[in-house]
Amino acid sequence: MGAYHCQLGGERFRFAGLAEVMAKATPARSGDALAGLIAKSDVERVAAQMVLADLPLKAFLEELLIPYETDEVTRLIVDSHDATAFAPVSHMTVGQFRDWLLSDAADAATLTALAPGLMPEMVAAVSKLMRNRDLIAVARKITVITAFRSTLGLAGRIGSRLQPNHPADDLKGIVASTLDGLSYAVGDAVIGINPATDNIPTAMTLLSMLDDLRARYDIPTQSCVLTHVTNSIEIIERGAPLDLVFQSVAGTQAANDGFGVTLSMLKEAHEAALSLKRGTAGSNVMYFETGQGSALSSDAHHGIDQQTLEARAYAVCRAFDPLIVNTVVGFIGPEYLYDGKEIIRAGLEDVFCGKLLGLPMGCDVCYTNHAEADQNDMDVLMTLLANARAQFLIGVPGADDIMLNYQSLSFHDIAYLRNSLGLKAAPEFEAWLTGMGLVSESGQLLDNGQASARLLEAAP
Template sequence: MPKYRTLLGGEMHDFGTLARLMAAATPPRSGDSLAGLAARTEVERVAAQMVLADLPLRVFCREALVPYETDEVTRLIIDTHDADAFGVVAHMTVGQFRDWLLSEAATGAVLARLAPGLTPEMVAAVSKLMRNRDLIAVARKITVKTAFRTTLGLPGRIGSRLQPNHPTDDLAGIAVSTLDGLVFGVGDAVLGVNPATDNIPTAMAILDMLEDLRCRHAIPTQTCVLTHITNSIQMIERGAPVDLVFQSVAGTEAANKGFGVDMSLLHEAHDAARSLDRGTVGQNVMYLETGQGAALSADAHHGVDQQTLEARAYAVARAVEPLIVNTVVGFIGPEYLFDGKEIIRAGLEDHFCGKMLGLPMGVDVCYTNHAEADQNDMDVLMTLLASAGVHFLIAVPGADDIMLNYQSLSYHDIAYLRNALGFRAAPEFEAWLEEMGFVDTAGALLPDAAPSRRLLEMAQ
């Protein structure tokens, strides 16, 4: 058993367990403090990072942070670990792994082959030793391509979820917000609605409206009503036009039980959606959502820090080959990520860890109104994520979700990333935008006049 201790500042720092070491090495965040897991001082944090840097990666193959016998997520991680793929880095310590990731030897192709050989705990550990710029530098090397009616994850492109939520699930209100977003070039990842009332009749009504809109205007994208996975399965059985099945997931079996889901149910939903064969350029049919603090808020964290548990949720996600995954990075509130600095750090960590594990990783760049954050912080995070090669971002009208009551990005923000920084939409969706007169041949939005006329025509 390794001894997780070191002498620093004239004091012996003994961390006892691997879970305690991982927590103490984590950059500051309010959730770990709330759980009593955070380093007590900056000196203790540095000491933990020193010990972690010298820890062999192989330790994570034999020492589980959450018991194998009682947690199906741990069993999934260990039982599906690809030892052959791991062989490339098996001789390294966590610190050596960090240095190698930042080297020219760790190309995108090499990292793609390595992904099945990495456990979530390994990528969480190395992220704790990295600066923000390191997280960006490594993540931008990695390309993860997924497809349904659009092809997502291609270099130089950023996908977007159009989120036209309405506080009363008014179909006309949802439709107007959807048309507004389409004019700004938003929606190539998904047209996705969170229903205010989570029941099957409401979900089917929204889904039918989105399907009619999509088919009437030949929009090459996919739709999703973010209802519970059991509702989606029943909707498929009733013949509803389900493109993507949505579900929130977490990094422990107990937390997933709180969401009303387990691995068996996820696989059942995946198979049901695939059976419809509705994709045109691919068959990735799952949309999964995560967020730091989910397990802690459910008292299902097993004494493990929230960022490591977030990475474990990505093992759940990659088991069902999703089209898109996103962390709702600041949604749970300041009890878990206190301010803009913590939200920015967490967003970069989550994106890095997801891509390292081979996931099509997006981010809901967001915060709640009682957090010490503002839209300037979100501007910084979305721009950093764009530089890091994020799979997709979420946008809502005016950056203000009036149903979920939180702040995200606006349709204008997606336009900024594409017009000012040169990023483009998914190729199939971009071709449609150009045909509609919303963008020019370089993918940049045209002046308001032409799109406004087309919007009026679409609204008829």
């Protein structure tokens, strides 16, 4: 647990500890530069990667990046580590682990069994040694199946969140966007609204409207209003039709304090949602969102690089058996992921790390208007993520969220992925789409005016 050294190209590099090795081995991104953690040169980055490659995986059990005594996320990671599941790779270095993950020996069943034995820091470390194609190659081997009213994660399918946000929480506007999305076969993962006014009465109104719409047409999906976890607990107590509990989480206790959330709150909400027994296909009731840079943005990063902290956030998610986890990859802004290249890399890292830890990882393929990125970058990332078998992607009307003021994917983009790559929606949702005449028996989206008219009957 002392310093680490590497001789490279006539230079000798010294890294004060494991946190510095991890930070300087990370592919460059603006957030780590902002925090003063980035490698000073490509040569120093390679030196750090060489040190990391030779590091035993067991080192992460011995040198904790954030002290056990001061951080409940660290305590969760250590206390939940499954030594038996870890045993098959416990003799490996990080570099050997990378090579093994890319080999045929690391098949779907083996990776599923391994997941409880991996610490987030281990998967973050191995991702730093991988090219983008390596991240895709491993992620696509991993199957994570979850269910509530629809079953997500099955081979040959990709889910979607329908995001019908409205700047005034206008019910007619939200319904119009929802029906538009459904006509493009979007919404099997969740119909989820970010409320413009985050309070309990607004959330209850929105939940009731979505549940009425779902019940009227017997749509096999789930709804969610992305309100704070404490609001969800109160909403459940008041008897509103809540399907999924939402919460943004991060990889340190201090960052979660900034979100106003603790592990005990999440446990209470999880148990409350389970008690409702509203799922018909399964009982995964949690929806988490994360994003690289969240801990740094609240000055709660402890000198650790943002990608490693993102992986630590997945330990929080994993503890509560979620239906979906969404990395909102470019939402925080160019201070953390500067351009399209950095956003694409981060999205692939996050889905790889989350799936390797056993999570149902999706992505909001997005960017803010002041980032050096455009929809061409998003086209690349969404296609790569579909190849990596992401659990779901998000679609908003016209790819432009007029409430949150950022750019995402459109309903048309989800249809492109399914039609072009031969992917389908969740099976329960697919059967409903076929019955409504919105898709063909082979899952291809149809241009059916009559079916769209039937959907429009749901409008107030």
